[in-house]
Amino acid sequence: MKPVDPVALRKSRMYLLLIALVFAAPMIIAGLLSFTGWQPGVKGNGHAILPQRNFVDEKLQVKLDNGQTWPWRDSEPRLTLVALAGPDCAAHCFDTLTGIAKARVMLNRNQARLRLLYVGTPPADAGRRVAMQTYWSLGRDVDGKLATYAPATPDSVSAVLVESNGTALSLYPAGFDGPGLLRDLQKVIK
Structure with a gap:
């Protein structure tokens, strides 16, 4: 078995975290906006x-x-x-x-x-x-x-x-x- 390069392992973990952040960011932002009371499109004209x-x-x-x-x-x-x-x-x-x-x-x-x-x-x-x-x-x-x-x-x-x-x-x-x-x-x- 080949030894694992610690630099490559760190780099691949960083890519995995970045991909997870790309998918989680919109949900986190929506949660923060909703928590602060701002919700798009729910206000009527009446x-x-x-x-x-x-x-x-x-x-x-x-x-x-x-x-x-x-x-x-x-x-x-x-x-x-x-x-x-x-x-x-x-x-x-x-x-x-x-x-x-x-x-x-x-x-x-x-x-x-x-x-x-x-x-x-x-x-x-x-x-x-x-x-x-x-x-x-x-x-x-x-x-x-x-x-x-x-x-x-x-x-x-x-x-x-x-x-x-x-x-x-x-x-x-x-x-x-x-x-x-x-x-x-x-x-x-x-």
């Missing part, structure tokens, strides 16, 4: 609703134009995006609502997993109201329990994303980012 509210437990009633009450718990697991209009919903408000409807369409095959509910006075223009009814269910908040989420600014819209069990997840205040809303929807609707 504001978390805290403390959480469950509209079913609160018996929050939205009366639809057809006289029925909005079912927060659906027969299928579908989320609801509630649009709340500020005073005097007009052109800007309608454009925002159209953008939300487009975001729903962009969910492609998953668009059926999102229901759109408009709460408030629809635009006065009859043509806009008819156009809205294509994508939106129109209703009013019977007891005013959603008033805290409605914007005070005229011709504006805020939105609340509600889980299929009636739990309010996030608020998108007036002036929210439409593409950001779509990214959030794509994350939660799969």
